[in-house]
Amino acid sequence: MYQLIFGENFWKIYQHECGRNRQLKQKVVKALKQLAVDPKQQGLKAHKVGTRQFGERWAIWATGDLRIVWDYSQDKGRLLILGLGGHSGG
Numbered sequence: 863m864y865q866l867i868f869g870e871n872f873w874k875i876y877q878h879e880c881g882r883n884r885q886l887k888q889k890v891v892k893a894l895k896q897l898a899v900d901p902k903q904q905g906l907k908a909h910k911v912g913t914r915q916f917g918e919r920w921a922i923w924a925t926g927d928l929r930i931v932w933d934y935s936q937d938k939g940r941l942l943i944l945g946l947g948g949h950s951g952g
Contacts, residue, residue: 864898867935868943875946879928886925890946893924897932901941916944 880886896906906922913919913931921929924946931945 864901864939864941866894866898866943867940869945872943872946879946886928890924890928890930893922893930894943897922897930897941901932901934913945919944 876887876890880890893906896903901908901920901922908920908922910918911921911929911931916931916933919931919933921931923929927948929947930943931947933942933944934940935942
């Protein structure tokens with residue numbers, strides 16, 4: 863199992879993107895939990911993406927349009943959770 867290390871703005875972005883939508887928040891948390899267990903899990907559909915903010919990183923889908931941007935840490939056993947946004951953002 864991986865330890866998730868969250869970027870300084872992740873939770874602020876999470877609140878902005880999800881608002882009061884409890885179902886959306888649950889989907890994001892579920893995706894994060896699955897990521898911590900196995901980043902290569904087929905259901906997460908992990909894929910490389912090019913982002914304006916973070917350069918080339920990994921992404922998984924929380925919903926059809928909402929993705930979580932992440933990368934492997936230099937510290938073994940840790941994943942850096944960098945951002946959250948729509949397909950066209952990031």
